[in-house]
Amino acid sequence: xxxxxxxxxSRYPSGLSALLLSVYSPFGLLLAVLRFLFGLQLILTSRxxxxxxxxxxxxxxxxxxxxxxxxxxxxxxxKDTTSRVFVANHVTRWDALIFHLTLxxxxxxxxxxxxxxxxxxxxxxxxxxxxxxxxxxxxxxLLLPExxxxxxxxxxxxxxxxxxxxxxxxxxxxxxxxxxxxxPTLLSSSTWAxxxxxxxxxxxxYTLIFLPVMRREEDEDDSxxxxxxxTEIAAALGLSATTxxxxxxxxxxxxxxxxxxxxxxxxxxALAQGTSSDLQRMVRQVAEVLPRVPHEAILRDLMRxxxxxITISNILEGQVRYDPLPESVSPLSSTLITSIPSGxxxxxxxxxCPPCFPKSAQExxxxxxxxxxxxxxxxxxxxxxxxGLKMGLNC
Numbered sequence: 001x002x003x004x005x006x007x008x009x010s011r012y013p014s015g016l017s018a019l020l021l022s023v024y025s026p027f028g029l030l031l032a033v034l035r036f037l038f039g040l041q042l043i044l045t046s047r048x049x050x051x052x053x054x055x056x057x058x059x060x061x062x063x064x065x066x067x068x069x070x071x072x073x074x075x076x077x078x079k080d081t082t083s084r085v086f087v088a089n090h091v092t093r094w095d096a097l098i099f100h101l102t103l104x105x106x107x108x109x110x111x112x113x114x115x116x117x118x119x120x121x122x123x124x125x126x127x128x129x130x131x132x133x134x135x136x137x138x139x140x141x142l143l144l145p146e147x148x149x150x151x152x153x154x155x156x157x158x159x160x161x162x163x164x165x166x167x168x169x170x171x172x173x174x175x176x177x178x179x180x181x182x183x184p185t186l187l188s189s190s191t192w193a194x195x196x197x198x199x200x201x202x203x204x205x206y207t208l209i210f211l212p213v214m215r216r217e218e219d220e221d222d223s224x225x226x227x228x229x230x231t232e233i234a235a236a237l238g239l240s241a242t243t244x245x246x247x248x249x250x251x252x253x254x255x256x257x258x259x260x261x262x263x264x265x266x267x268x269x270a271l272a273q274g275t276s277s278d279l280q281r282m283v284r285q286v287a288e289v290l291p292r293v294p295h296e297a298i299l300r301d302l303m304r305x306x307x308x309x310i311t312i313s314n315i316l317e318g319q320v321r322y323d324p325l326p327e328s329v330s331p332l333s334s335t336l337i338t339s340i341p342s343g344x345x346x347x348x349x350x351x352x353c354p355p356c357f358p359k360s361a362q363e364x365x366x367x368x369x370x371x372x373x374x375x376x377x378x379x380x381x382x383x384x385x386x387x388g389l390k391m392g393l394n395c
Contacts, residue, residue, distance in 0.1 A: 003244040003252045006150045006157070011183040011197065020179035028180070032199040035067050039199075064101060068203040069094075071102050079210040083168035084140040087159075088208075089233050091152040091172050092184040093194050096142055098172075098206050105142035143167070145226055147246030149185050155240035157249065159230040161222030169229055171209040171236040176201050188253045209236055282308050289379040290315055297322035312379075316372045 013021060042063055064071070073079075086105055088095065099105040145159035152173060174184060180201045185194050198204060211232055216225050227241075234241040279299060285308045286298045293315055301311045301320050314320050 001155050001240055001242045001244070003242075003248040004256075006154050006242070006244065006249075007187045008151045008153075008183045011186055011189070013179075013181045017179050017181060021182075024180060028200040028202075031068075031202075032196060035199040038063075039067055061101065065203075068199065068201060069098075070203050070205045071098060072205065072207050073102075074207060074209045076210060078212050080168055080213045083166070083213055085143065085164050085167045086140060086170050087143045087145060087162065087167045087229055087233075088170040088172050089152065089156050089237070090144045090146040090149050091174055092149060092198075092204075093191060094198065095144060095149075095172060098208075099142045099170075102208070103140060103142075105140045145229070148249055150249075151183065151185075152237075153239075155242040155244075156230055156234045156237075158243050158245045159226035162226040162229060163222055164216075166213055166215045167229065168213050169211040169233050169236075171211060171233045173207050173209070173237060175205040175207070177203070187249070187256060211236055279303065282306075282311070285379075286311055286315075288382060289375055292324045293320075294322050294325060312376070313372075316375070 012018060086099060086103065088099070096105075143162070143164075145162060146157040147160060148157065150157060176182065176184075182197045182201055184198070184204070214225075214229060214232065220228075230241045279302055282302050283295050283298050286302070287293065287295060289312055290298075297320055298311060298315075301314055302308075305311050305314065311320075315322075
């Protein structure tokens with residue numbers, strides 16, 4: 001199994017579930033805001049209580065359902081009360097938090113999936129874990145040997161070598177409502193994005209499946225023991241025990257990000273080329289009507305209007321500043337005059353002659369509109385003849 005198969009491409013459900021999710025979204029957004037504020041107050045209050053105190057544990061047990069965090073245990077009879085080392089698969093950023101609240105386990109802060117300032121607020125420190133490793137009577141610790149999260153639906157990453165002689169394997173699976181079956185994490189999703197969707201969904205059900213305590217066999221090294229643990233947990237979840245590692249995931253995430261950047265760049269280039277081609281076509285259309293207007297001036301206005309008709313109107317109304325090209329540089333002018341009907345040609349010829357300047361503003365405005373209408377009609381006639389269109393059609 002390839003490493004990319006262990007992660008979901010999209011966070012969102014499809015089909016009817018997607019429709020139901022869109023209907024639920026307004027309520028989910030409100031719920032996320034309320035839960036975030038409530039959770040922040042809870043974290044600040046927890047600073048007043050000692051680490052792993054009974055009062056603190058009880059308080060978290062009461063408020064966790066309010067935050068949408070539900071936990072159930074399966075195969076409880078397999079749980080060994082004397083076990084101090086738990087080994088589990090890694091499904092979400094909050095797995096260590098679940099074990100901490102339900103079993104009192106500690107682990108390294110990096111495995112909590114929380115920002116460092118939140119770790120400080122909760123009082124989570126490395127030395128607490130180190131003490132647990134050194135003192136077998138002081139409590140329990142949690143190991144997440146995959147080193148990173150997966151979707152929890154295809155397979156498990158290769159476990160890191162296990163140095164302990166006896167551990168309690170725990171298979172972890174999660175479930176969300178069908179209409180809000182949002183992926184808990186993606187290949188390169190951020191902690192804050194995962195936290196938002198955690199607060200957004202009505203609830204997230206964590207199921208901890210306890211497996212019989214496993215002990216290291218004679219002459220079994222750390223890697224072989226870890227492989228056996230991976231196989232047992234994968235079998236309990238109905239998943240594959242792959243040889244992919246956390247490093248493979250990191251490398252795939254880099255390649256995937258680079259591929260997405262290349263796709264985005266290619267899309268931008270294609271859009272730019274398509275836009276450039278369209279603009280060049282529109283520049284030619286305007287130049288056929290107004291051959292003495294420089295292409296640079298036409299292009300400048302077209303980049304703003306994206307319309308041939310509006311740009312022509314802007315030029316005729318004097319909204320576009322330019323220096324007219326001399327007759328010798330604008331061969332399109334003679335082509336335009338000779339290719340249009342005789343009536344239009346006469347109109348154009350008369351237009352090339354310097355007209356008498358009207359005395360009143362009303363006459364000047366009327367003359368301007370007449371010239372504008374003749375130019376547009378000439379361009380329309382040329383376009384009809386060029387493309388062989390029939391006059392009866394609405395061109």
